[in-house]
Amino acid sequence: xxxxxxxxxxxxxxxxxxxxxxxxxxxxxxxxxxxxxxxxxxxxxxxxxxxxxxxxxxxxxxxxxxxxxxxxxxxxxxxxxxxxxxxxxxxxxxxxxxxxxxxxxxxxxxxxxxxxxxxxxxxxxxx
Amino acid sequence: xxxxxxxxxxxxxxxxxxxxxxxxxxxxxxxxxxxxxxxxxxxxxxxxxxxxxxxxxxxxxxxxxxxxxxxxxxxxxxxxxxxxxxxxxxxxxxxxxxxxxxxxxxxxx
Numbered sequence: 001x002x003x004x005x006x007x008x009x010x011x012x013x014x015x016x017x018x019x020x021x022x023x024x025x026x027x028x029x030x031x032x033x034x035x036x037x038x039x040x041x042x043x044x045x046x047x048x049x050x051x052x053x054x055x056x057x058x059x060x061x062x063x064x065x066x067x068x069x070x071x072x073x074x075x076x077x078x079x080x081x082x083x084x085x086x087x088x089x090x091x092x093x094x095x096x097x098x099x100x101x102x103x104x105x106x107x108x109x110x111x112x113x114x115x116x117x118x119x120x121x122x123x124x125x126x127x
Numbered sequence: 128x129x130x131x132x133x134x135x136x137x138x139x140x141x142x143x144x145x146x147x148x149x150x151x152x153x154x155x156x157x158x159x160x161x162x163x164x165x166x167x168x169x170x171x172x173x174x175x176x177x178x179x180x181x182x183x184x185x186x187x188x189x190x191x192x193x194x195x196x197x198x199x200x201x202x203x204x205x206x207x208x209x210x211x212x213x214x215x216x217x218x219x220x221x222x223x224x225x226x227x228x229x230x231x232x233x234x235x236x
Contacts (some may be wrong), residue, residue: 049226
């Protein structure tokens with residue numbers, strides 16, 4: 001059974017660094033082709049992908065936030081960590097940890113989707 | 128950057144009806160599209176991937192179709208538990224970017 005759970009502060013002050021941890025079970029991030037990511041959703045708004053980390057430690061970021069984001073993993077603890085620096089009230093959102101699955105279309109092109117999600121953690125940025 | 132547009136923003140329907148939600152991409156996605164359902168206070172749940180493959184546990188009344196730039200999610204025989212927000216999602220290979228539509232909210236008529 002795959003489970004993911006986010007943890008971290010509920011309230012962060014502007015200009016501080018937000019650090020979130022995802023603790024997961026039911027699979028290993030050391031397995032070939034395993035990938036995980038973070039997505040956020042401001043209240044009442046759409047979803048925004050933030051970052052991805054792969055089994056081989058490749059990392060990818062949303063280019064609009066790349067300078068402020070860092071993703072890392074601790075495979076011994078089954079954890080993925082996301083840091084967001086210099087937060088602002090616009091960063092107020094529910095942050096989700098996800099597992100990323102992949103498949104191929106009929107012509108062999110690769111695509112990805114988010115097959116398991118954590119429950120999310122609401123982070124408010126306010127002084 | 129590929130822009131995803133969902134329509135309509137809100138749809139009022141009655142239980143038992145058949146409903147079709149639309150997702151349009153600004154560039155061709157081939158069949159690289161997923162659909163998610165989100166209920167209030169919950170995380171999104173994967174329904175469809177690869178435009179038309181139902182995810183494990185997704186009820187058979189949910190079906191996806193389309194390719195290129197036009198995609199649809201059809202729910203046949205709406206159940207009370209289907210009233211939620213539905214998002215479509217695409218993957219762009221380089222630079223890696225996953226983007227979502229703005230969502231369609233299904234509400235009870």
